[in-house]
Amino acid sequence: MGGLQIPMEHVLALAGLLFSCGLMGLMLRRNIIFMLMSLEVMLNASALAFVAAGAKWNQADGQIIFLLILSVAAAEVAVGLGLVLQIQRRFKTLDIDQARRLRG
Amino acid sequence: MMEVLFYIAATVALLSTGLALTRANAAHALIYLIVSLLAVAVLFFLMGAPFAAALEIVIYAGAIMVLFVFVIMMLNVGQHGIAQEQEWLRGRNWIVPGILAGLLLLELLLALRHAPATTAGLTVSPKEVGLALFGPYVLAVEIASMLLLAGLIGAYHLGRRFIVRRENKR
Numbered sequence: 001m002g003g004l005q006i007p008m009e010h011v012l013a014l015a016g017l018l019f020s021c022g023l024m025g026l027m028l029r030r031n032i033i034f035m036l037m038s039l040e041v042m043l044n045a046s047a048l049a050f051v052a053a054g055a056k057w058n059q060a061d062g063q064i065i066f067l068l069i070l071s072v073a074a075a076e077v078a079v080g081l082g083l084v085l086q087i088q089r090r091f092k093t094l095d096i097d098q099a100r101r102l103r104g
Numbered sequence: 105m106m107e108v109l110f111y112i113a114a115t116v117a118l119l120s121t122g123l124a125l126t127r128a129n130a131a132h133a134l135i136y137l138i139v140s141l142l143a144v145a146v147l148f149f150l151m152g153a154p155f156a157a158a159l160e161i162v163i164y165a166g167a168i169m170v171l172f173v174f175v176i177m178m179l180n181v182g183q184h185g186i187a188q189e190q191e192w193l194r195g196r197n198w199i200v201p202g203i204l205a206g207l208l209l210l211e212l213l214l215a216l217r218h219a220p221a222t223t224a225g226l227t228v229s230p231k232e233v234g235l236a237l238f239g240p241y242v243l244a245v246e247i248a249s250m251l252l253l254a255g256l257i258g259a260y261h262l263g264r265r266f267i268v269r270r271e272n273k274r
Contacts, residue, residue, distance in 0.1 A: 006110055010111075010114075014114045014117070017118055018117065018121055021118070031130070033130045033172070033175070034130065034133065037124065037125065041124075041137070044141065044144055044164065047156075048148075051151060051153050055228065060232040060236040063233045064237050064241050070159060070163055071248040073164070074167070074252065075252055076255070078255045078258070079255055079259050081171055082258065082259045084175055085175065086262055
């Protein structure tokens, strides 16, 4: 026997719900740290969908895409938190609406 | 049996994610986010991807969340720091994440009692992942390494200016 014993639709629905949680957080919050956390949640939800698909067909490809998503998340969070430090130093706030003027 | 564990972990993941993104305090949100990542790691394990589950804990819940903790702690140094610390040590802030994490631990113990504790028929072993990763996917590994190098240089550039300015100010 192979493949998932739980319905694939349930896993995909969970991934979709997690992704929409992250998207809602990204759109509703104006604190840049929370926006970065929402991005992490969204990346994580897509990784869940990939691993579920890999488990359904018993292939390693899903986990490899998970590894790539992991490296993307690591690079993104490193640069993003560097930007958080710069915004805090320059504007004395974490509110992203204060940093709207797009000039150095 | 394992299906029940899957749905419990899925509920924990959704609940803690929703709680994480609605907190006002960034440190509280971080605790819920770590619980959410642990729940997703349990989901990976139950879906027969133990390598992905281990990486989820080590890199996501470990390294990436530690970066967040560092930044939040760096931004919080101020006059009211001690009062804030005392506020954080109170029980009501960590009792709900503690319960959720305890639920995941219970699931882990239950899963360890049943030897092939997966909802998938077969597990995809780390060996298969490694063989595929450095076989047909070797170009993706190179691209990921370049991406990480770019991220490293970018983070160094942004952080270095921050540190130099701080030293000049003193």
